[in-house]
Amino acid sequence: MTDSDNTSAQAISGLLHDIFLSKFSEPPTFLLIAGLLTSLACAAPFIAILRQQVKTWSNDSASNRLPKWGSLQLSLPFIGIWAGVSMLLVAIFGLLGLSPWVSFGLALALAYFLGTTVWFQIGQAIGQRIVRSMVSESNRNNRRSREQPRSI
Template sequence: MYNDPPYFLLVAGLLISLVSGAAFEAVLKQSVQEWQQHRSTRSLATLQGTQLFVPFLGISLGICLFLSSGVEIFGFPTKLAYAISVPLTLFIGWLVWRQLGKILIQLEQGGSKALDLDSWD
């Protein structure tokens, strides 16, 4: 028997991702500013701790919920929708987290000029 499409879960996943993204941005900006002001011996790569990972996990869970609900709206069964969205979200989340670590290391080594994309010709 076909259930109603999960429009509520689609919106909830989007809102979870947006709220977690705002928290992620705030924590990342605060951590980088503290590091920049103090230039402590603590490296920027260590900023990828629990304070930053929890909002990132919220973003990932919201995206997974949004993606699986979107797939369900197109008529796919719930199990198949989650079988598609969970591995996809885990893989993309891992790639983004890894890239964030590389960017933090690059920022630490070369300062903000290392990330200036406008100066590339």
């Protein structure tokens, strides 16, 4: 290695140190940006999969439960969203001046509470949609049976 290669490597190393450690450690800007980007990146597949599953359920009235693979397909992006929100909350609490351990504990508790609430609300909304589709299918079947002529 020549002196110029060594100097450029040290410059790059110094730049990376400044970007990720010195400038982003106090306040935790890097964690804030990473949490936001993680949540947004995981939200897109979650929404797409959820829409696809709801469309499948509404077209197939016989399926009243989410298959195991469908649950896993929804769970993985949801966990990614949860992790991103946790990172974002840790950074926000750090910006407010809380210690890292307190920020981490509050962020995990709050993210767990919000994540569980959202997951159950999504489940209830899907369940209501399934019940409505089953009731409308039953009503259609009842109308068809009434319209058919009865033989004595």
